[in-house]
Amino acid sequence: MSVARTLPDRLDSSSARLFKSWEALLLLVAVVIFGVNSFASPHFLDPWNLSDATFNFTEKATIAVAMAFLIIAGEIDLSVAAIIALASTAMGAVAQTGAGTETLVFVGLGVGLLCGAFNGLLVTRFQLPSIVVTIGTMSLFRGLAYVTLGDGVYKGYPADFAFFGQEYVWSYFSFELTLFLGVALVGGLILHTTSFGRQVQAIGNSPLAARFSGVRVERVKFILFLATGLAAGAASVMLTSRLGSTRPSIALGWELEVVTMVVLGGVSILGGSGTILGVVIAAFVMGLVTFGFGLMNVPGIVMSIFIGLMLIGVIALPILARRIHARLTRRV
């Protein structure tokens, strides 16, 4: 690119920067969708309805917070949906032996952690590219679920296991929504206020420079894979509890939606930048869109077209806008 780089005389004021930010744009989109939906259906604004609407994205969004860290650090985990399937299968198998809810949660989270550790080990110890590794483990984890279950199904979860996917913690706040908001808050604090968060961003910008600055790159990445596995395990607990049954095809294709959420949230797919706030707003945008479509009886596969277009659009539009902007300013 032969564009001359000039330094502006003064930077935008902080309020102007806030106004121009990706998060502000997303928030605007969310408000518009909110408005359209409440016009389209008179029941949309009912608080219980809105609370219901959160169930279809909180599980994915919880993973998206962890995935955001991973993508900011320049890695990716495409095996998250397969981890959900394997963890759910493990919980189902244990539930058949009459185990209690605590054991099931322990098993679900444990399988998630183990899968995350396996991914992390392959990527950091053996220096393998995470895209291919997690395509492989995606096949492996879900394959193990198929080997265990075949075309069968696990049912018969204990009654109080339904708490995680169906109950409310306080007034309109379901357990799922509360956990997601909690994870997002903690994630946001870690990413934006701690040295660990700075290290994650540094690794995404340049792993080599980060290493020379004393960042233990491999260890940080390993922790991020662990966290993503754990988040997938938690999502598995909630999803299994919500559905009350396990099939090996559970959460099929969710990895795409989680990655879309993260990228839509303004996290650079090349690593190095992004905010948790953006991811949270993106989660709400996607949740509201799919829920709105659901109210209008749009089939799921048409929603997936929309999500695919959104994924491409949110990356292409800023590039297009920048190019048009550059052309206009050159002419002036």
Added chain:
Amino acid sequence: MKNLLARREGLLVIALLVLLVVIASRFPDFLAPRNLAGVFNDTSILIILALGQTAVILTRSIDLSVAANLALTGMAVAMLNAAFPGLPVPLLILASLAIGLGLGAINGLLVWKFGIPPIVATLGTMTVYRGSSFLLSGGKWVNAHQMSPGFLEWPRAVIAGLPVLSWIALLVIGLAFLLFTRTPLGRAFYAVGGNPTAAVYTGIDGGRTRFMAFCLSGTIAGMAGYLWVSRYAVAYVDIAAGFELDVVAACVIGGISIGGGIGSVAGAVLGALFLGTIKNALPVVQISPFWQMAISGTIIICAVALNARAEKAKGRLILRSAT
């Protein structure tokens, strides 16, 4: 360098032979020429898709939309055939190539003109193409009785002992070999993936080369769409769901480096044959087909680990000769 590549393909040949011997030790009939030809025919579509994917991966990209492209093109061609049974089959094949090319070009443009990372662009188009197949068909199936006899019989016709489907695979292998090793475009694939900066200095347009790779992969996926629909005599929205992973797996097993610039036609073909043999052998040795997914996952991980080791060795060699 040449030795290293030769060795990796050699390793694959040995692995394939060992696999065959193990299967044959319990089921000697598996090695009957008739059965082996059947395995090859069954793997043909995977082989040609893997060759298209190879071009893309060589340029440091990835095309996850091939299976969705296959499904959309297959559906479009099947519906054309059902609506106008009079259309000659060659015309339908041309249509499948054109539709596939168009869908591949969209991927290519997104990567070239908008600078969208290939994995994101094709993840997006993957869902869009698959969804469009639903919009096109309204979720309905096109069944065998709606397709014309010519449409169904063409890939099955036997010429010199092999079905046309197998001959198409052999033809694509030959053309891919010529393209990758004997043409400027083929060398450009390697150059752009091997060292993008150096490629620019030698006058190669990286974006355009990637665009061409996506067009190639798309065209091949389109053709595979016709072949798939006609071979299985049915078209519906979910055909070949998840097949893109098998295609990428075949490439990775074949030693095509996901980092770009390394790989060969022989590798891709052997990788696809390795997967195809396992898939065909599982029912023969009476292992539940549900194992297939876990096995291919394990093989992908092992293959990636092997590739990484080979590439690391190459890196050291360069350093040593430089000092």
